[in-house]
Amino acid sequence: MDSTEIAIVGGGIIGLSLALELVAAGRQVTVFERGTAASEASVAAAGMLADQDPENPAELKQLSSLSRSLWTDFRQQVERLSGMAVPVHTRRSIQVAHHLPEGFTEATPEEIASVAPGLNTSGKSAFFLEEESICPPELSAALPVAVRAAGISLLEQTSVEAVHDRADGIEIVTSNGSWLAGQVVYTTGAWAAQLPGLPAAPRKGQMIYASLDHPLDCVLRSPDVYIVPRGGGYFVIGATVEDAGFDKQVHDDDIQALLARAAALWPPIGNATIVSTWAGLRPVSPDHLPILGPLDDQGKGRTWAAVAHYRNGILQAPGTARLMREFIEGQQLSVDPTPFRCDRFALSSVQ
Numbered sequence: 391m392d393s394t395e396i397a398i399v400g401g402g403i404i405g406l407s408l409a410l411e412l413v414a415a416g417r418q419v420t421v422f423e424r425g426t427a428a429s430e431a432s433v434a435a436a437g438m439l440a441d442q443d444p445e446n447p448a449e450l451k452q453l454s455s456l457s458r459s460l461w462t463d464f465r466q467q468v469e470r471l472s473g474m475a476v477p478v479h480t481r482r483s484i485q486v487a488h489h490l491p492e493g494f495t496e497a498t499p500e501e502i503a504s505v506a507p508g509l510n511t512s513g514k515s516a517f518f519l520e521e522e523s524i525c526p527p528e529l530s531a532a533l534p535v536a537v538r539a540a541g542i543s544l545l546e547q548t549s550v551e552a553v554h555d556r557a558d559g560i561e562i563v564t565s566n567g568s569w570l571a572g573q574v575v576y577t578t579g580a581w582a583a584q585l586p587g588l589p590a591a592p593r594k595g596q597m598i599y600a601s602l603d604h605p606l607d608c609v610l611r612s613p614d615v616y617i618v619p620r621g622g623g624y625f626v627i628g629a630t631v632e633d634a635g636f637d638k639q640v641h642d643d644d645i646q647a648l649l650a651r652a653a654a655l656w657p658p659i660g661n662a663t664i665v666s667t668w669a670g671l672r673p674v675s676p677d678h679l680p681i682l683g684p685l686d687d688q689g690k691g692r693t694w695a696a697v698a699h700y701r702n703g704i705l706q707a708p709g710t711a712r713l714m715r716e717f718i719e720g721q722q723l724s725v726d727p728t729p730f731r732c733d734r735f736a737l738s739s740v741q
């Protein structure tokens with residue numbers, strides 16, 4: 391049987407960024423990915439690093455701030471290791487909301503007109519956020535290359551089918567044979583109900599990639615739609631939020647409704663040409679917060695989970711990797727993990 395010090399089950403951004411963090415700390419890591427790495431929610435995302443979004447639950451603040459502070463280093467590490475570019479595409483957002491949240495300053499009509507002429511604020515509040523966005527397809531292309539360059543064994547087309555706790559370690563039963571691991575971390579995203587049996591579920595998001603010859607270098611966001619410029623006259627428009635199981639079909643009526651919502655926010659986008667559409671599955675827990683930390687209640691420190699990042703997993707990946715490494719190494723934690731504890735839910739299988 392092959393062996394590894396730490397097995398990571400799931401090769402999305404959460405699993406791969408944790409692998410990089412653990413290897414940098416001198417650990418030996420193997421990542422098992424059922425399909426192609428970074429090809430599920432992590433490539434489907436809009437790429438907003440929306441740590442200041444007032445719509446985010448307050449419990450996410452610490453983790454989001456930590457992650458935001460680590461993002462530039464993470465991005466540069468991926469670029470250095472992969473030799474591929476993962477540029478920042480935008481550096482600020484305008485949020486339109488029914489009320490101006492505490493601590494924010496209303497943008498003046500002149501300020502809005504200078505950045506996003508035509509933005510429809512119609513009686514609502516609008517305010518600027520200093521936040522970045524990256525392009526998930528660019529990150530998803532570079533991240534697996536970076537992971538392999540860092541010496542991590544990334545096994546694609548390798549599904550983990552069962553996990554058994556043994557006296558000498560943890561047996562990882564895969565579609566390509568069994569492995570013996572010292573520890574296992576589940577980063578299985580929307581499939582976490584299957585393994586390790588945590589109550590995470592998929593929330594479908596349909597998205598549009600569109601072209602429009604109209605300058606905009608700032609994300610535009612309201613509670614029901616966002617427009618993310620990618621440069622060169624391309625825009626991502628998102629997203630639906632649907633409880634549709636594991637269905638990833640795109641429906642034309644949903645796409646047209648999404649485009650109409652975008653045009654209501656920023657009328658010029660109504661003239662855009664749709665280039666492509668897709669859908670991805672956000673992993674969500676019953677309270678909409680991530681599930682992070684130790685899984686075994688006997689204190690063996692051998693099984694861990696980092697799933698259910700819902701709408702903010704791209705933002706929260708480097709912070710989650712840091713927190714999980716601190717957990718695994720028994721170090722002081724940078725973030726209070728109480729809201730994210732695995733044992734706030736009952737495990738339905740394994741462990």
Ligand SMILES: Cc1cc2nc3c(=O)[nH]c(=O)nc-3n(C[C@H](O)[C@H](O)[C@H](O)COP(=O)(O)OP(=O)(O)OC[C@H]3O[C@@H](n4cnc5c(N)ncnc54)[C@H](O)[C@@H]3O)c2cc1C
Nearest residue numbers: 400402404424432436437438550579595670702703704705
């Ligand atoms: C439409 C949309 C827009 C989004 N926009 C943003 C945004 O702007 N900003 C932001 O921060 N976040 C955004 N998100 C959320 C973000 O994409 C997710 O929170 C994040 O990608 C979750 O990463 P993950 O690694 O947990 O999941 P995934 O990327 O889904 O990876 C999980 C992996 O585990 C693998 N796996 C599962 N079970 C097994 C098994 N048994 N054996 C082996 N492998 C297994 C799967 O194949 C998959 O590759 C968006 C998501 C969607 C869908």
